[in-house]
Amino acid sequence: MTRMNRRSLLKTGAATFAASSLGAPLIAQDRSLKIGSYGGYFENSFKEHVYPAFTEATGIAIESVTQPNSTDWLVTMQQATAAGSVPADLSLYARDTLIKASRIGGLLQPLDLSAMPATSNLDPYFVFEGNEGPLGVGAMSWFTAMVINPNEVDAPESWADFWDSSLYESSLGLSRNYNSQFLDIVAATFFEGEATFATQDGIVALIEKAAEIKPNVALWWSAESQMEQSMKNGDVIGGQYYLDVANLMMADGFPIQPLFPKEGNPQDYGSWCLSSLSDKSAEAAEFINYSSDPATQALMSRMIGTAPLVDKSLTDLSDEEFTFVSGTPSIKPAYEAYLDNETFIKETWDKMLAGA
Numbered sequence: 597m598t599r600m601n602r603r604s605l606l607k608t609g610a611a612t613f614a615a616s617s618l619g620a621p622l623i624a625q626d627r628s629l630k631i632g633s634y635g636g637y638f639e640n641s642f643k644e645h646v647y648p649a650f651t652e653a654t655g656i657a658i659e660s661v662t663q664p665n666s667t668d669w670l671v672t673m674q675q676a677t678a679a680g681s682v683p684a685d686l687s688l689y690a691r692d693t694l695i696k697a698s699r700i701g702g703l704l705q706p707l708d709l710s711a712m713p714a715t716s717n718l719d720p721y722f723v724f725e726g727n728e729g730p731l732g733v734g735a736m737s738w739f740t741a742m743v744i745n746p747n748e749v750d751a752p753e754s755w756a757d758f759w760d761s762s763l764y765e766s767s768l769g770l771s772r773n774y775n776s777q778f779l780d781i782v783a784a785t786f787f788e789g790e791a792t793f794a795t796q797d798g799i800v801a802l803i804e805k806a807a808e809i810k811p812n813v814a815l816w817w818s819a820e821s822q823m824e825q826s827m828k829n830g831d832v833i834g835g836q837y838y839l840d841v842a843n844l845m846m847a848d849g850f851p852i853q854p855l856f857p858k859e860g861n862p863q864d865y866g867s868w869c870l871s872s873l874s875d876k877s878a879e880a881a882e883f884i885n886y887s888s889d890p891a892t893q894a895l896m897s898r899m900i901g902t903a904p905l906v907d908k909s910l911t912d913l914s915d916e917e918f919t920f921v922s923g924t925p926s927i928k929p930a931y932e933a934y935l936d937n938e939t940f941i942k943e944t945w946d947k948m949l950a951g952a
Contacts, residue, residue, distance in 0.1 A: 732867030793933030
């Protein structure tokens, strides 16, 4: 999510949000909520466009807390919980970090979905169930997409086309990180999707299939800027890249086009989670309910550049606005497999890249 501060987004005015659709503001009270979110542009956009509208609609004041990436924030919250403090009532957790927090136990407070009726707008996949009950509700999402240089090649129908050396020899840019969701793309394209990660034999089969694309890869990128520059220079003519950044580059006239092939693109997302020590469960429920409203989801898409977690038909997003941040179908990463088999996957992947 650090790439959120790269977004210049659609150059539209702030979306008009009808607070009345969420009910009349409560009588003024000293009600407040501390909300953690990734810093920089992302947090500033929430402070400018989301929190004020929520406060106007509910009377609940928001204190914004800058949190780092989810993994570091989990450590912070573990230490704070042990010390009996609450750095933030609500925090953003990526799904893999949410799984870790659930397994650790005692860090998150179950959420009362009956107090958040708007969460029914979300696909059940975005409501994370722990042993104690619902521990996270999806806030927003983002995609990694297939990209091509449309001046060089026709739009592929499938990720499988990238394995065709007659079209893509030494011309692709793919992420070199073992958990960058390329293996999820391989699983969705050639195997049985997430289920393929269930065994070490399945993982080996995925990585062996990934190895077959090596002659077509000109760049295994580890930094976003490497892929950006290679697409601009024409050093690569296809690969995987962030949907939002690719759309910005395309809007600026660079030779790049993001696509949703028939298998889809990997979709990642963040969830709102409530500290186990917070006494603000009622306020948190109101904010999560507000966040889940289609109007708020559309507002975040316009002003922050995140993909909505509700069906497009429930929002007033135009086709152009929606395709800037989202698309269908989506590939759901094998989060638990990456956690359970982290060492094996990483070592096997690194050996493949090294040619061993």
